[in-house]
Amino acid sequence: MPCRSSDGANHVTETVAAIVAAHRAGTVKPAQTVARSYQRIREHNDPAIFISLRDEADAIAEAERLTDPTLPLYSVPVAVKDNIDVKGLPTTAACPAYSYLPAQDATAVAKLRAAGAIIIGKTNLDQFATGLVGVRSPYGIPKNPVRADLVPGGSSSGSAVAVSAGLVPLALGTDTAGSGRVPAMLNNIVGLKPSLGLISNAGLVPACRTLDCISVFSLTVDDAVAALAAMAGPDGADPFSRDRPLAPLAAFPAKLTLGIPKAGQLIFFGDHAAEKAYGEACKRWQALGATLVEFDLEPFYETARLLYEGPWVAERYLVIRDLLASSPEAIHPVTREITIAGARPTAADTFAALYRLQALRRVADRTFAELDAIVLPTAPTVYSTAQVLANPIELNSRLGTYTNFVNLLDLCGLALPSAMRSDGAPFGITLLAPTGRDAKLASIGRVFHADTRLSIGSKALPQPSLAAVPAQAGSDEITIAVVGAHLSGMALNHELTTLDASLLEEAVTAPDYKLYRLDTTPPKPGMLRVEAGAGTSIKLELWAMSPAAFGKFVAAIPPPLSIGTVRLADGRQAKGFIVEPAAIAGAKDISAYGGWRTFMAEKVKG
Incomplete structure (x- = not known):
């Protein structure tokens, strides 16, 4: 049975595209693929990855009931971050005292099911999606499968680890300040952070309702886009939903202009290996034909500081203020310390921050006017679990250096593996562009990822051949x-x-x-x-x-x-x-x- 093993000889059925192709060809039965996920979860034996698992027999039975092989995610196993509702499984947001049993699927989950996906279980996270490290959960710390001493990244820790370890080919995360991108880098996988409102947030436990988005983890860009396409679309149940048609993937453009920060503006906190890897990534873009243009990163840094130093932390406070009042001990100490600060900003503070943000958005607009996208390190460095536990807030903040401003500026992002450092730590870059350019980022990002020839995830599996993009009408057709x-x-x-x-x-x-x-x-x-x-x-x-x-x-x-x-x-x-x-x-x-x-x-x- 070709889908049983995760070794290089049988990597063919590891990606979403390959799994769907095998199911349609009849070489692998959908039930076999689902059973394989459960077997791998048992063999991997890390109880901190999943907070709850669906009954295996029920999941297999659902796969056997699927009769339409044209479904785009035909019997693809999917894991869901446990701040997103899945009917039949509790939603905990990594806080047992907050747990509830949802009456229905989140809209995004319902759309995945309609596209043929099989939900396997709910994954661990930094409690209430507050953190970029993956260590703030009473359900344990998922072990990073790429390098065991490193943090798994957060807040979407379990989802990223599940994909990297080959337990599922696809997982949902969320991304308010980088939770869909930092874990992608630390686990050598793709993290797609869509434009705000492109995927409905109905059924999502909010972190910051004005900034939240559901994100995608996968082994390849094409797989992430397949999931995004299944979930995208307006939803009357979400007042923050937007009608943003998703463009198709396109060929790598003949002319591509990418922004890189001015000399001396990047921060690596003394990590010379990360600095070298970013320089090599820029050279790779140039070899692919991109023109690199310097831009001023300082306004982006200022925007990032608004997220936790400004009034937006009040949104996090709103979500759990009742629990803070009644059972403060139920909340992780670090999460509690960060969130309780949200009670302090005044209305005047909020409006002052909104005015400044609007000015910074105009600066960003001018920056992107001459650029297709900008290229930044996904994170400036990596940290071990021991380091983060000893200095939880400062090191977490450092990991958000290049992620915290993105949703405040209404950008879309695509985190890509870029290199494996000599010390065995992964390094990644992120493409960022104004809202609505999701397909453009994917179209160029897929070529960059393929050009790295990096293995996918943590299993040393080779990347599949890059599929040709579908033919498109001419510009005047x-x-x-x-x-x-x-x-x-x-x-x-x-x-x-x-x-x-x-x-x-x-x-x-x-x-x-x-x-x-x-x-x-x-x-x-x-x-x-x-x-x-x-x-x-x-x-x-x-x-x-x-x-x-x-x-x-x-x-x-x-x-x-x-x-x-x-x-x-x-x-x-x-x-x-x-x-x-x-x-x-x-x-x-x-x-x-x-x-x-x-x-x-x-x-x-x-």
């Missing part, structure tokens, strides 16, 4: 999704080809649609959007056409069909055929066929 008679070889396909449209690829929708057979001549289907996750993934084709041709094509579409926005399984969106809801009364629901071509083929057989 429009992509249209067709689901019925316009498919290749079908009755109305000539309406596309006579307009010089070109086929880009076959694809599938998100599981948000129903397909109906309409009473038309020639026969056509009607695709109706339903509640997210409550429908079926429908096979379709993507075609590219000029704006003029698109206008002619759309003008000729007869009712009850029209053109709307179709959401694809990988998170992309395209203009495509949808049907008016009134037209499906009495129409046959053919969603179970998964597409018009399959339905027509079965009809001919019948």
Whole structure:
């Protein structure tokens, strides 16, 4: 069974992409992959990684019930940080006195399930997501699988360790001040911190509600993007949610301008190995074709100081003030010391900080006006668990040197492995860009990570070959999704080809649609959007056409069909055929066929 071992010979089924491919090909059964995760958890034998585990038999049974192999995360095991709700498992935020049993999944978790993911368990964290070290939990300190004496990083300690150790290929963290990036560096994995509001926070225990975001840990950038695509989208249950369509991955650009700090502005706290590794990372970017331009980092440092020295710590205080009042001993001493300071800022302090932050945001806007992204060390150095326990607040603060300002400035980020130092410690860099550039960061970051040729995680497994990005319409073309008679070889396909449209690829929708057979001549289907996750993934084709041709094509579409926005399984969106809801009364629901071509083929057989 090729998925049983984690050695180099069988690394093929370690990544999300490889697992899904193996399941679809039938070379590995979904239940086998789920069982493998549980077996590895037992063999790894670190009880501080997971706070709670789902019953193995239930997880396997869920995998066996999946019948749609087109799901983008088809039976992929996923771990979830224990400040994110999973129905059936308690949410503790690493504080037993705070524990509750949620009535439903967090929106992000529900979307992962709809995409085919199998939730394995809830992972350990710095209590109430306060910390970058991973040592502030009554459930223990997860052991760093890359170098055992180092802290695992926090607050998303268990999630990062679970991915690095090969227990699961994918895990959710959260990131308010760096909790999705610092652990990624310390565990030699990818940490994707999305734009604020891109993933719903409904069902997340807040740290700072105005700054929180759910993040992704994975072995490769492509895997992280697959998870992001499954979860992205607006949510009425989260007042901080934003409608930010996720662009597709693109080829590495011919021109790329990256910002690096002015000489002398970087801080490494005397860690010459980290300083050398950052210099080598910059040279790697130049070898890949990027132009490096210096920028002033000081305004970013000032922004970072606002997070814990300013009034935002009051948001952390709001979450647990009742528990602080009734059972202060239930809260970790360091967490208590940090959080209780949130009771002190005044309203005047808050407005003064907001005014200063707005000014700093304008400085950041000017910085990014001429840059595609900036490149910084993910963290300036590394520390052992013993060092952090002896000096818990100062060393934790140092690890946030290049992370604390990011959400205050409304940036997206991608933490990437960059090097393994001679002392066995991992080093990583982070790409940062203004909100909405998540796909751009992923498109360039995946190439950088592949170019390092580093092993993935802590198991010395080689990176998989970098997959080619899907074909895209030209800059002056429009992509249209067709689901019925316009498919290749079908009755109305000539309406596309006579307009010089070109086929880009076959694809599938998100599981948000129903397909109906309409009473038309020639026969056509009607695709109706339903509640997210409550429908079926429908096979379709993507075609590219000029704006003029698109206008002619759309003008000729007869009712009850029209053109709307179709959401694809990988998170992309395209203009495509949808049907008016009134037209499906009495129409046959053919969603179970998964597409018009399959339905027509079965009809001919019948």
